[in-house]
Amino acid sequence: MKYCFGVDIGGTTVKLGLFEETGEILDKWEIKTHTEEEGKAILPDIAQTILAKLEEKQIHKEDVLGAGVGVPAPVTEDGIVNGSANLGWNYKEVKKEMEELTGLRAEINNDANVAALGEMWKGGGAGQKNMIMVTLGTGVGGGVIIAGRVVTGAHGAGGEIGHICVNYDETEVCGCGKRGCLEQYTSATGIVRLAKRKLENETRDTMLVRDTVTAKDVFDAVKAGDLVAAEVAEEFGIYLGRALANLAAVTDPAVFVIGGGVSKAGEVLIPYIEKPYMESALFANKEVKFTLATLGNDAGICGAAKLVL
Amino acid sequence: MKYCFGVDIGGTTVKLGLFEETGEILDKWEIKTHTEEEGKAILPDIAQTILAKLEEKQIHKEDVLGAGVGVPAPVTEDGIVNGSANLGWNYKEVKKEMEELTGLRAEINNDANVAALGEMWKGGGAGQKNMIMVTLGTGVGGGVIIAGRVVTGAHGAGGEIGHICVNYDETEVCGCGKRGCLEQYTSATGIVRLAKRKLENETRDTMLVRDTVTAKDVFDAVKAGDLVAAEVAEEFGIYLGRALANLAAVTDPAVFVIGGGVSKAGEVLIPYIEKPYMESALFANKEVKFTLATLGNDAGICGAAKLVL
CATH class of the missing domain: 3.30.420.40 (ATPase, nucleotide binding domain)
Structure with a gap:
């Protein structure tokens, strides 16, 4: 069995889900979004809770396909955000930072686009x-x-x-x-x-x-x-x-x-x-x-x- | 060196090009579009002129990546046309017929979309x-x-x-x-x-x-x-x-x-x-x-x- 994480960063909370690759949700939880100091803690906080979840569930990193992240801002194809008022971010290489912090593959996209993808996968579409x-x-x-x-x-x-x-x-x-x-x-x-x-x-x-x-x-x-x-x-x-x-x-x-x-x-x-x-x-x-x-x-x-x- | 064909089917003439995979045009020519009898000769005519060109240029089929075809009609993702007034066609499995007639891989798309792709490849875009x-x-x-x-x-x-x-x-x-x-x-x-x-x-x-x-x-x-x-x-x-x-x-x-x-x-x-x-x-x-x-x-x-x- 392979696993993956879905992360939805909002201005108040970060929602997270642990999925089986079939789409089954195994666990859902939230952490607070710390937007102070240009939101510098947001990605480290997410990495920490993901790594803690792997520990808790006794899942090995090699069985994790990656972590997808939705962000309230435009995101380039390279996973870069040029600023997000809601998160306090200026220029941030989100994909690169997430991958370095978690040791997992990361894919980043805009939150509205990501929600659409969710509905196509398992919802109205x-x-x-x-x-x-x-x-x-x-x-x-x-x-x-x-x-x-x-x-x-x-x-x-x-x-x-x-x-x-x-x-x-x-x-x-x-x-x-x-x-x-x-x-x-x-x-x-x-x-x-x-x-x-x-x-x-x-x-x-x-x-x-x-x-x-x-x-x-x-x-x-x-x-x-x-x-x-x-x-x-x-x-x-x-x-x-x-x-x-x-x-x-x-x-x-x-x-x-x-x-x-x-x-x-x-x-x-x-x-x-x-x-x-x-x-x-x-x-x-x-x-x-x-x-x-x-x-x-x-x-x-x-x-x-x-x-x- | 690998080769491919580009085919642009219009209501009066079919334009054809033989390309190197680098994009170099080696040869360009036209044949008449025979729209009579529901345009049944159009694809066989194209296949014939493509096979004749391979013979003329002494190119082996295994060195040909395929033939792309632009059609004046909507084309489904499976290469099917549900009717083209300009060509006399009703329902036609263009990709399948082209592949059977030529023995080459074929990809089909709408002519306006194909022209856009051309401009992106080698033109204004x-x-x-x-x-x-x-x-x-x-x-x-x-x-x-x-x-x-x-x-x-x-x-x-x-x-x-x-x-x-x-x-x-x-x-x-x-x-x-x-x-x-x-x-x-x-x-x-x-x-x-x-x-x-x-x-x-x-x-x-x-x-x-x-x-x-x-x-x-x-x-x-x-x-x-x-x-x-x-x-x-x-x-x-x-x-x-x-x-x-x-x-x-x-x-x-x-x-x-x-x-x-x-x-x-x-x-x-x-x-x-x-x-x-x-x-x-x-x-x-x-x-x-x-x-x-x-x-x-x-x-x-x-x-x-x-x-x-």
């Missing part, structure tokens, strides 16, 4: 090789997988689905400094923006309350038959569905996997995205499935483990 | 592994190369850059049945449309003549300092530059290669595309080059040859 994952959370992230490989790009910046421009007339500025990014309409905060705009001049009865509305409220109200909420969901779906249709023209996926906090609304989301997608997609791209992410917080460690398999 | 080629001809085609591999997609329909929707308010219908496709504004015919719309209500002096204007006329007039033509070029560039910025957010290329008939206008094109691109691109995607395709009609045979190297 299982069995597929061409997949686009969209993560609808505080922001909108994504991971594009083509022929089974994560799209990293020339600068490690592939998969930034949230910053596709979908509205050149937008006046408010996105966190990235541009205007009209997909994230401004389809993240949890984007959905709140759409709802607030809608509620400004709304005279019909609705369950939604302008001052306190959340993305969850919107989809809860949709499920309860609220027409105003349904119109907010439609607007959300048009922005997202059209953007995905444009992506599909170029990448031709077999499946879209919808994840992130917003996706906890469940299956109710899918038709709102799928209808405008189908109206806008090329004929050849209509044979595609829309599914929800299924791995939740485990997507990161699963995808990270898959990096070394 | 030489030395890069992450590249987007845009072919501005009668239509707009493209090829996306990520980590050195052509994006084929789940249905062999990757790289259809021309059918990204860039204007949801368009009333005229594109050849694909959708409205507002990039092709409707940036192909040779699209540029003519933009020019004619502009000239309808134009009172300023211009070299452009509404009834006969061509894409070449537009860029010739731009070079001569014609302000009306420059505004048409600006509009063309905004559509194309913005679409490429959205693609870059997801694929993060190192270089865009502009090819096709429209690109014969030369370097004058580039700033019109690059300026709106830079205004719209994510920070991480601004470190990118725009270049012109350099291989012309040889891009197809070069890229096809590269498929087997």
